[in-house]
Structures are given as structure tokens and as C-alpha cells.
Amino acid sequence: MVNFQLWLERTLLSVEWVARFMRTEWGWPIVESVHFIGLTLLFGAIAAWDLRLLGMAKRVPIAAFHRLVPFAVLGFAINALSGSMFLMTEPDQYLYNPAFHFKLLFMALAGLNVMVFYVAVFRRVSGLAPGADEPHSVKAVGAASLICWTGVIVCGRLLTWYRPDPCDPSEAIGFLADCILR
Amino acid sequence: MRESTSIFAFPIVLSLHTIGLGLIAGLNVALNLRILGVAPRIPAADFRFFLPLMRCGLWVNVTSGLALLAAYPTKALTNPVFYLKLGFIVVALVILKVVRRHLLIEGVSLTVSMSNKARILATASLLCWTGAIIAGRLLAYTYTRLMVDSVPRP
Numbered sequence: 001m002v003n004f005q006l007w008l009e010r011t012l013l014s015v016e017w018v019a020r021f022m023r024t025e026w027g028w029p030i031v032e033s034v035h036f037i038g039l040t041l042l043f044g045a046i047a048a049w050d051l052r053l054l055g056m057a058k059r060v061p062i063a064a065f066h067r068l069v070p071f072a073v074l075g076f077a078i079n080a081l082s083g084s085m086f087l088m089t090e091p092d093q094y095l096y097n098p099a100f101h102f103k104l105l106f107m108a109l110a111g112l113n114v115m116v117f118y119v120a121v122f123r124r125v126s127g128l129a130p131g132a133d134e135p136h137s138v139k140a141v142g143a144a145s146l147i148c149w150t151g152v153i154v155c156g157r158l159l160t161w162y163r164p165d166p167c168d169p170s171e172a173i174g175f176l177a178d179c180i181l182r
Numbered sequence: 183m184r185e186s187t188s189i190f191a192f193p194i195v196l197s198l199h200t201i202g203l204g205l206i207a208g209l210n211v212a213l214n215l216r217i218l219g220v221a222p223r224i225p226a227a228d229f230r231f232f233l234p235l236m237r238c239g240l241w242v243n244v245t246s247g248l249a250l251l252a253a254y255p256t257k258a259l260t261n262p263v264f265y266l267k268l269g270f271i272v273v274a275l276v277i278l279k280v281v282r283r284h285l286l287i288e289g290v291s292l293t294v295s296m297s298n299k300a301r302i303l304a305t306a307s308l309l310c311w312t313g314a315i316i317a318g319r320l321l322a323y324t325y326t327r328l329m330v331d332s333v334p335r336p
Binding site: 028029032033036037039040041042043044045047048051056057059060061063064065067068071150153154156157158160161 | 192193194196197200201203204205207208209210211212215220221223224225228231232235311312315316318319320322323
């Protein structure tokens with residue numbers, strides 16, 4: 001695992017032009033703003049969709065609400081891109097940060113939930129008449145999604161409080177002491 | 183909160199502020215995009231079902247925002263960007279009120295004559311929320327004094 005983290009850190013650092021831009025006076029704040037706009041798009045659209053799955057606004061056909069999903073995908077794309085720019089600039093601040101590990105875990109769970117939804121549950125949703133009660137499986141997917149994305153936001157905000165000391169992989173002993181064994 | 187014995191007090195309030203942001207601004211962005219012609223099969227008036235949720239997001243953010251302000255009042259109040267953020271939010275909320283009164287009524291659908299005005303409002307609202315988010319993020323970079331008795335940052 002440590003070897004993988006070291007390799008990943010070196011690989012991320014190799015994209016030097018991103019780090020150079022991020023270290024300009026306005027680079028980091030601009031990308032952070034973009035990351036929050038993406039977050040708003042993703043969470044707003046997905047929360048509306050999840051709440052519809054949970055039974056809010058029952059009269060509106062689910063198929064119509066499904067058209068909000070592309071905005072969530074757009075928000076996710078914006079955030080995957082802007083998020084990886086943080087990683088390419090200060091990889092050690094994320095790769096050795098427990099809050100970041102949990103953030104990735106919640107994202108993976110949310111992704112799994114999306115797969116479960118489209119593979120197993122979507123058929124039961126699309127045929128649902130407006131006003132009909134959603135099956136429990138549909139509600140479970142909606143609730144899981146809300147919980148996962150809330151977890152992603154909370155862990156994202158917690159990143160600052162769990163930042164490790166700056167780690168330099170070229171100084172093997174100091175790196176081990178400061179970053180791995182801490 | 184700043185001196186709370188729980189190291190989680192600040193991050194929890196900050197997380198709440200971010201979740202509230204997603205609810206009020208996110209759903210408002212979805213509504214604006216609908217007015218601008220996206221997802222035309224959703225009746226625009228049906229967005230009124232989400233008004234309680236947006237109101238909930240707003241109150242979460244008013245409360246958590248006041249708590250954050252109480253923790254570092256000087257930091258925000260001496261920063262012009264903070265007033266810019268509040269300005270953007272107020273304008274966005276006024277636009278939402280107008281849209282709600284004229285558009286989010288049962289049985290009212292977007293007609294051609296109405297949609298031009300509505301499009302302008304929706305665009306303005308999108309710009310306001312974008313501005314509020316950017317200004318909010320910049321608060322962490324543009325403050326000059328952290329505490330009332332601290333030395334101004336160069």
C-alpha cells in the first residue's frame with residue numbers, strides 16, 4: 001500500500017504544469033470555487049432526484065425527474081477534474097489524509113449504489129405511475145445515495161483538519177517517520 | 183465554537199453550511215435551468231414541491247453562517263468580499279420570491295410571453311448563486327484581519 005501511495009504521489013507530481021498554475025496567486029482559489037460550483041450542481045440535482053425516489057413530489061413522473069441526472073453527472077465531471085488538480089499540486093496532503101480516504105470510500109459506495117440502481121432497480125421505477133408508492137428497494141437506493149453524498153461533503157470539509165505534515169518522498173527516513181508511522 | 187473542546191465543532195458547522203448550500207443553491211440552479219429550457223418535460227410549477235426543502239437549506243445556512251460569523255466576526259466583517267457574498271444571496275432570494283409568486287403556481291405553465299422575463303430572472307439568479315459561491319470561497323483568501331486585535335495581514 002505504501003509503495004502504491006509513493007508511486008501515485010510521484011505520478012501526480014509529474015504533471016508539473018497543473019501545479020505551476022495552482023501555485024499562482026489566484027490558481028488555488030479559482031479551482032476551489034469551481035469545485036464548489038460543481039458540488040452545488042451535483043448535490044442539488046442528486047438530492048432532488050433522491051428525494052423523488054423517496055416519495056417527494058409523487059405526482060411528477062419519475063421519468064421527468066430522471067432528466068435532472070445529467071446535471072449531476074456534469075457536476076461530478078467538473079469536480080473530478082478540479083479535484084484531481086488539487087491532488088496533482090499537493091498529493092501528500094490527500095494520499096495520507098484519513099478524511100480523504102473516507103471521502104473516496106463514500107464516493108465508491110455512491111458509485112456502487114448507482115450501479116445497483118441501473119442494473120436492478122431502474123426497471124421497477126420507470127414503469128411506476130405518478131402518485132404510486134415506490135417499492136422499498138427504490139427508497140433504499142435514494143436514501144443510500146443521500147447518505148453517501150452527504151458523507152462525501154462532510155469528509156471533504158474535514159480534509160483541512162486531517163492534513164498530514166508535508167511529506168517528501170525523496171527523504172526516506174523523515175518521510176517514514178512523519179508520514180507513515182505517525 | 184472556536185474554543186470548543188470538540189475539535190469537530192467547526193468542521194461540522196462548515197459541513198452543514200455546505201449541505202445547506204447544495205439544497206438551496208443546487209435546487210435553485212435546477213429550477214433556473216428548467217426555466218432556461220432544460221428538462222422541458224418537468225412542469226416548472228412542480229418545482230414548488232421543492233420550496234420547503236430549499237427553505238430548509240436556507241435556514242440551515244442562516245444558522246450555520248451565523249455560528250461561523252460568531253466564531254470569527256472580525257475576519258468576515260472587515261472583508262468587503264463578505265458583503266458582496268451577502269448581496270449576491272439577497273438578490274438571488276428576491277429573484278426566487280418573484281419566480282415563486284408568478285411562476286410556481288399550480289396550473290401555470292411557462293408561456294412564450296412569460297418565458298422571456300423568466301429567462302432573464304433565471305440567468306440573473308444563476309449568476310448570483312455563482313457569485314455567492316465564489317465570494318464565499320474567496321473569504322478564506324481575502325481576509326485582512328483574523329481577530330480584532332491581530333496584526334493586519336500584508
